Amino acid sequence: MSLNEKFLPPDDMPEFHKPFWEALKAHEFRVQSCTDCGTLRHVPKEICPACGSQGVDWTRVSGKGSVYTYTVIHRGPTPAYQADAPYVIAHVELEEGPRVISNLIGVDPAAVRIGMPVEVVFEDAADGWTLYKFRPVG
Amino acid sequence: MSGRFGPRSAVIAGVAMTPQGDLSDRTTESVYWDVVKAAVADAGLRLSDVDGLIGDAAEGLGLRGALPASVTADMVGRPLRFHSVTSVGAAASAAGVGLAVMAVEQGLADVVIVPTVAAGKAKGYVGGDRDAAVAAMAMLGTPYEWLWGTTRVADYAVIAQRHMHEYGTTSEQLAEIAVAQRRGAVLQPLSAMGKKGEISVDDVLTSKLIAEPLRLLDSCIVNQGAGCVVVAAEERLDRDRPKVRLIGYGQAHGYLDPCSAPSLTTFAGGIAADQAFERAGVGRAEIDVVGMSDHFTINVLIGLEDAGFCQKGEGGAFVEGGALAFDGRLPTNTAGGFLSCSHAGLCGLFTLIEVVEQLRGTAGPRQVADARLGYVHGMGGVFQNHFAAVLARD
Secondary structure: OOOOOOOOOOOOOOHHHHHHHHHHHOOOOEEEEEOOOOOEEOOOOOOOOOOOOOOEEEEEOOOEEEEEEEEEEOOOOOHHHHOOOOEEEEEEEEOOOOEEEEEEOOOOHHHOOOOOEEEEEEEEOHHHOEEEEEEEOO | OOOOOOOOOEEEEEEEEOOOEOOOOOOHHHHHHHHHHHHHHHOOOOHHHOOEEEOOOOOOOHHHHOOHHHHHHHHHOOOOOEEEOOOOHHHHHHHHHHHHHHHHHOOOOOEEEEEEEEOOOOOOOOOOOHHHHHHHHHOOOOHHHHOOOOOHHHHHHHHHHHHHHHHOOOHHHHHHHHHHHHHHHHOOOOOOOHHHOOOOHHHHHOOOEEEOOEEHHHEOOOOEEEEEEEEEEHHHOOOOOOOEEEEEEEEEEOOOOOOOOOOOOOOOHHHHHHHHHHHHOOOHHHOOEEEEOOOEHHHHHHHHHHOOOOOOOOHHHHOOOOOOOOOOOOOEOOOOHHHHOOOOOOOHHHHHHHHHHHHHOOOHHHOOOOOOEEEEEEEEOOOOEEEEEEEEEO
C-alpha cells in the first residue's frame, strides 16, 4: 500500500461485509437489519447484539442524519491525507439510528457543529470501489 | 499470610526502569536484560530465582523473540513454571501484574517478571519514529475508520469533542492535566520530557493542533525505554524491605466498534474499578495516588470519572487548579505519565512503577506525603480494555 495514495477497502474483506460495499456501487446506503428482532446495525457484524440472531437483511436507509461528534484533523496519518489537511471526520447519527463514520465534505471545518444536519454522498473511487461521505444539508 | 487470590501472599517486590527517551545507541537485548536484572536486584533476589514471565518479550529481541518463556529460561539458567501473554495494547503490562500476583498467590510460580522494552535501531514505533508510529497506529481500527484518514489522536479527539458537548468540558481543563503531569516529570530524572521543563496552560493551548480539540501537548510522546516489575512470593523476600501488595483487581472489556458503543463519553472502566475497590475493601476517598493511562489528556479526565473519583461530567472541574499534581488533591501520573514520562512499549508498566515508588516512599522530590493506598488503571485500545488495581503499602 503506497503512503502517497489514500487507502481503499481491503480486497480480503470477510464475506458478510460485502453486501454493504455492493450496495454502495449502486449508490445505495444499506445497513444490516436483524430478521428476528428488526434491530438495525452498522458496521456489519456476524450476529445481532440485541437478540443473538444471525439472520440478516440489508435495509436501505435515507443517508440523512446529524453530526454526533467530529474532529478536524490537522495532522493526517500519511502524506496522501496530510495533503488534504485540515479535513473533517464526523460520526453521523442516521435518522434510522445507527452511527456511521466518514469525512464531512463541502463545509468550512470551522463551521462544523454537533447536531448539524447532513446527508450521504457517494464517491466512485479507484479499483471499482464506491466510497460514502457526508455533506451538510441545504 | 494468605493473599487475596490464593493461599499465599504475593508482593510487588521489585521495580526498575531505564532513562526514557532515545535508546537507539543500545541493543534491545542489552537494555532488556539490564532492566530485568535491576528489577530482580531491587527485590533482593537473583536472576536464577525467576521462574515466571508475563509478556511476549519478543518485540525487538531478534531471533530469540519466539518462545519467550524458553528464551528467558536460557538466560536465567532454569526452566520456568509459568508464562502467559496478554493482548491488550498499552494496558498489557499493568494487566500482567494482576496475572502475576494471581499466579504467585496460587503457587504456580515464586518470582515472576513483567518486562517491556523499546530500544535499538528498530524502525517504526519501537524505534521511536513519530511518522511511522502515527501511520501504524492509524490502522489499528477497522477500515470503517481508517479509510477516512483517521489517526489515534482523532479516535480520542471525537470523544473529547463529545464530552465537551455533553458536559461543557473545556480545552483549558484538559490542559491542566498536561501541566500537572509535567511538573512531576521535571522531578523524575528518568522521564523523557522532564528536562524540557515545566509547561503552562497557555503553552498547551498554543501548541500545534493535531486533531481538534486535541493539541500536541495533549498527546502522549513517542519514545524508547524499558521497565520491569517483579512479583514474588512473600516467603522469598527479606522481611525488612518495603512491601507493596495488590489488594484489589478487576477487568472490563467494552465495545470495539465506536459506532456500536452506546456512549462515547462513558466507557467500561467503571466496571473494572468497582470490582477492584470491592475486593480491596477500600473507598475512592482513601486513595492517595493514582496511575491512569493517559494516551491523551482526555483519557485521564474520563478515566477518573468512570473509575468513580468524581461524578460523570464533573471531570473538568475536578482537574482544575493543579488538582492532579503530586502536591494536589488527587496526585495522578506523578512521574509525568505517557504525556511526559514514557509511552514506550507496553507503557502501562511505567504507570504502575510510579505508583509503587510512591507507596514505598521512594519518589524523591515528587513524593506524595504518606502515600499508603494507590489506584492503577490501564487502558488498551480506545477506552476498550480496562484493568484496575488497588495497591497498598504494609
